[in-house]
Amino acid sequence: MNRPVLRRLPALLWLWLLWVLLWSTPSALVIVGGLLVALSVLAVSRFPGVSRQITVRPLRLLALCWRLVANLVVSATAVAWAAVRHGPRVRAAIVEMPLDADSDLLVTLATLLTNVSPGSLVLEIDRRGGVLYVHVLLVVASGEAGEARRKLLANERRLVAALGRDDPDDVPPLPPPPPSTPPSRKDDA
């Protein structure tokens, strides 16, 4: 079996499993139909390859998952309180967050982790420059922009410590730059 087919096998299995789970009664029709649907979805959609070089360290990953859940509970409570207490008077800041993460999968996870941190939401990802632009609600993050930024960076370090590659020289190649798309303006209107 050649490599491209092998690389898409996990996606095929996931889509197939998803179909069967959604029907929740595994009959022969559902199972065969699921395989056909998964195959046709993969045939129609051509996703670009994702650089996913990571090394999993289970204990640190477990600690990170726990942090993720705890962060979600804290940040949901804090933002709910801010809505009631401060409402229209909340202050916000947009901070830059340079990333250690260098593979697509890690950047995605760093974005997710930042999004569940109290008071912060990723506004923009500069994948080439390795920078996240994060919108921080200051009352929720309880402090100044600089302090919020330091906390976010510490979180990201934990992520890289849990999943970063062992061999930092093996830098995955970035996909070719997308064709430059200027911000769409209604010139034709």
Add this chain to the structure above:
Amino acid sequence: MSVVLDVVSAVLLIGGALFCLLASVGVLRFPDAVCRLHAAAKAQTLGLLMILLGAALQNAPRYAVPLALVALFQLLTIPVTGQIVGRTAYRTSSLSEASLTEDALARRVPPEERLPSPDD
């Protein structure tokens, strides 16, 4: 045992509903689109997860799988919507200038590259 389960379910369902309610309070009261996203992305996500968990405890285990799928896709899609809406809001000058104390993104997207605010 089933009493304990009922109590846990009740706490999760009511707590979840409360978080969804507070999320909508946030959407009403926060000053601009991105601040509102905070309420929708966090309080509402936690509310939904709690409701799903509370519902899963009351049903046969085989119904837990679709509920877990709902939770998974919610968690996967929230950052995507957040980022798309956030980018668009920034580039159409929809952020409330008065409430923004620091703006590092202005170096990457200077004001003249943004569309004027629809309110002007």
